[in-house]
Amino acid sequence: MTLKHNLFLEKLLKNILLFVGAMFLLSIIVFVFSRLAPGDPLQAFYGDAIESMTTSELEAARVYLGLDGSIFSQYISWITHALSGNFGISLQYKIPAMDVIAPLIGNTLILGLTAYLLVFALAILLAIACALHEDTFFDRLVCKIGTITYFIPAFWLGLVLVLIFSVNLGWFPSSGAYDYGMSGNILNRIWHLILPLTVMIVTHIWYYAYMIRNKLLDENRKDYVLLAKAKGLTKRAIVWKHSLRNVAPTIINLMAISVPHVLGGTYIAEAVFNYPGIGNMSVIAAKCHDYNLLMLLVLITGALVIITSIVAYTINEVIDPRMKDAGGSTWEN
Amino acid sequence: MGELDSSLFEIVGPDYRTWEQPEQKPSLLFKLKQLPWIPIIILSTIVLGCIFANFISNHDPSMYYLNHLNEAPNSEFYFGTDSLGRDIYSLIWYGGRTSLLVGLLGTAMITILGITYGCVNGTAGTSGDMIMQRFVELFHSIPTILLAILLIAIMGTQNILTISVVIAITGWFALARIVRSEVRQIRNNEYVLAAKSMGSSFGHLVRVHLIPNIIPAIMFVVVSSISACITMEATLSFLGLGLPLDILSWGSMLSLANRALLLNTWWVIIIPGLFLVVTLSCITTIANCFRKETNKRPNRL
Numbered sequence: 078m079t080l081k082h083n084l085f086l087e088k089l090l091k092n093i094l095l096f097v098g099a100m101f102l103l104s105i106i107v108f109v110f111s112r113l114a115p116g117d118p119l120q121a122f123y124g125d126a127i128e129s130m131t132t133s134e135l136e137a138a139r140v141y142l143g144l145d146g147s148i149f150s151q152y153i154s155w156i157t158h159a160l161s162g163n164f165g166i167s168l169q170y171k172i173p174a175m176d177v178i179a180p181l182i183g184n185t186l187i188l189g190l191t192a193y194l195l196v197f198a199l200a201i202l203l204a205i206a207c208a209l210h211e212d213t214f215f216d217r218l219v220c221k222i223g224t225i226t227y228f229i230p231a232f233w234l235g236l237v238l239v240l241i242f243s244v245n246l247g248w249f250p251s252s253g254a255y256d257y258g259m260s261g262n263i264l265n266r267i268w269h270l271i272l273p274l275t276v277m278i279v280t281h282i283w284y285y286a287y288m289i290r291n292k293l294l295d296e297n298r299k300d301y302v303l304l305a306k307a308k309g310l311t312k313r314a315i316v317w318k319h320s321l322r323n324v325a326p327t328i329i330n331l332m333a334i335s336v337p338h339v340l341g342g343t344y345i346a347e348a349v350f351n352y353p354g355i356g357n358m359s360v361i362a363a364k365c366h367d368y369n370l371l372m373l374l375v376l377i378t379g380a381l382v383i384i385t386s387i388v389a390y391t392i393n394e395v396i397d398p399r400m401k402d403a404g405g406s407t408w409e410n
Numbered sequence: 411m412g413e414l415d416s417s418l419f420e421i422v423g424p425d426y427r428t429w430e431q432p433e434q435k436p437s438l439l440f441k442l443k444q445l446p447w448i449p450i451i452i453l454s455t456i457v458l459g460c461i462f463a464n465f466i467s468n469h470d471p472s473m474y475y476l477n478h479l480n481e482a483p484n485s486e487f488y489f490g491t492d493s494l495g496r497d498i499y500s501l502i503w504y505g506g507r508t509s510l511l512v513g514l515l516g517t518a519m520i521t522i523l524g525i526t527y528g529c530v531n532g533t534a535g536t537s538g539d540m541i542m543q544r545f546v547e548l549f550h551s552i553p554t555i556l557l558a559i560l561l562i563a564i565m566g567t568q569n570i571l572t573i574s575v576v577i578a579i580t581g582w583f584a585l586a587r588i589v590r591s592e593v594r595q596i597r598n599n600e601y602v603l604a605a606k607s608m609g610s611s612f613g614h615l616v617r618v619h620l621i622p623n624i625i626p627a628i629m630f631v632v633v634s635s636i637s638a639c640i641t642m643e644a645t646l647s648f649l650g651l652g653l654p655l656d657i658l659s660w661g662s663m664l665s666l667a668n669r670a671l672l673l674n675t676w677w678v679i680i681i682p683g684l685f686l687v688v689t690l691s692c693i694t695t696i697a698n699c700f701r702k703e704t705n706k707r708p709n710r711l
Contacts, residue, residue: 230686236679337550379552
């Protein structure tokens with residue numbers, strides 16, 4: 078029992094170390110990128126006022142924005158501040174970058190998470206339907222629609238939906254996350270989410286459904302399926318109880334790999350529908366060359382993705398004994 | 411016993427069967443019939459239209475016809491005009507040049523980057539391989555669009571070359587991964603060992619032994635990355651971060667879409683988008699031909 082406990086702790090520690098290491102590397106890369114940028118951050122922050130400043134004022138401003146010293150010492154001071162939650166001042170909004178982004182993260186998570194779960198729930202259902210009816214008209218139709226829809230640019234689909242459903246029919250709002258003063262109203266939020274969610278689902282579902290369908294078909298060609306069929310199980314029962322279970326680790330892996338993809342889709346959907354989230358903010362920040370804000374956005378996104386992939390790996394180890402590392406946890410303890 | 415004269419015997423009976431060698435190579439005609447002709451024809455029409463844009467278009471694409479703002483499709487402006495008074499029909503053909511060029515340039519750079527990195531990664535030792543793989547994974551953990559936004563924020567105003575570079579830098583990771591796994595499979599073969607022991611250099615090894623063997627595996631990814639590059643360019647330009655309005659492309663045409671939504675001028679949004687979607691899906695269908703045949707074992711279900 079204690080041994081098992083230790084193994085779990087060890088694994089947890091290893092994962093945390095992995096996460097910290099990845100974030101550290103990411104922070105270095107992002108920092109160097111942002112300092113490579115042409116143009117003076119001071120200019121971006123103070124605008125034309127910079128021309129009338131004295132040397133000592135300029136020096137003070139540099140210290141204030143953390144721009145003094147070599148790039149190495151700049152990084153050290155930036156990372157120590159970052160660890161205490163201070164990611165510098167947004168050059169555009171003149172308030173701490175964290176304060177700009179904090180209220181937006183929730184909105185993005187609502188849209189991203191809902192889309193993510195819906196995409197995979199629907200993709201699995203669609204994949205099962207296709208696998209049960211392999212090579213029928215339905216299956217071919219779904220695959221055909223999939224290959225074509227997969228390459229419809231997400232932003233254009235969003236534009237077309239806005240054109241049809243909000244400009245001409247007036248059924249759904251074209252932008253925002255909620256109407257003014259109704260941020261607590263769940264129905265109002267859902268009403269605003271429908272169009273962005275549609276875009277996300279339509280542009281992502283086919284690829285994943287196709288991948289899962291192929292995995293299921295591979296699984297259906299194995300001998301144990303023949304055995305199950307010989308036992309007299311129905312097709313439906315075989316797929317749900319046997320094939321799907323064996324494909325589950327692959328699906329979870331796929332879900333982990335897809336996080337950056339779906340998150341990227343969320344960012345585009347946010348920008349098209351002017352949804353107040355971090356994706357929309359990153360476009361605005363890029364237009365204004367607000368590097369502090371962009372650095373924070375990249376770091377948050379990277380953290381989200383790395384955490385999900387670690388979680389997915391751990392879940393896979395739990396549900397699939399075949400994936401366990403050395404350590405002989407099968408019978409030694 | 412001497413040699414048997416086979417003409418003395420004749421095999422008879424219900425099981426009598428002659429065995430014929432199956433046709434080994436399908437004929438050229440059969441191969442041609444397998445090609446997806448409809449997408450090829452549509453795509454070549456669009457490509458030719460873009461190449462000969464100056465013969466096809468009936469207006470100057472960068473001319474502002476200020477007394478014909480927001481006109482619906484009519485006999486003079488076949489596809490209508492946008493909110494700046496530009497002729498969309500002419501813009502489509504001239505803009506297609508840029509879009510296709512960005513697609514090809516981006517793909518060329520992605521291919522070079524991906525194959526080089528993948529080959530070096532695949533032939534590297536254990537620790538080198540691990541470091542190079544972690545590096546790719548780290549970049550893969552940031553959404554492509556965010557990475558592109560970051561790069562564009564750093565680089566400032568875009569032109570055709572810089573946007574291709576941005577798209578290539580953000581898009582080569584998947585290809586590098588595939589090349590790496592293919593190279594790792596090939597590198598243990600005897601002929602690679604033989605070439606190595608004969609003293610062939612790394613460059614020679616890659617050129618003569620690795621690349622010809624990985625081409626079938628990466629063809630699909632390479633061809634479909636043309637459409638990925640075109641999509642990326644259009645998305646970035648739409649967001650106002652890609653090509654500016656005066657560099658004509660399908661993406662920069664769509665950057666006027668928000669204004670078109672307010673004015674409810676559908677042709678400004680639908681027509682460039684349709685050209686985009688048709689081109690992309692044609693490229694994808696053609697790319698699908700390069701895919702290896704999936705397994706044809708019987709379904710046990």
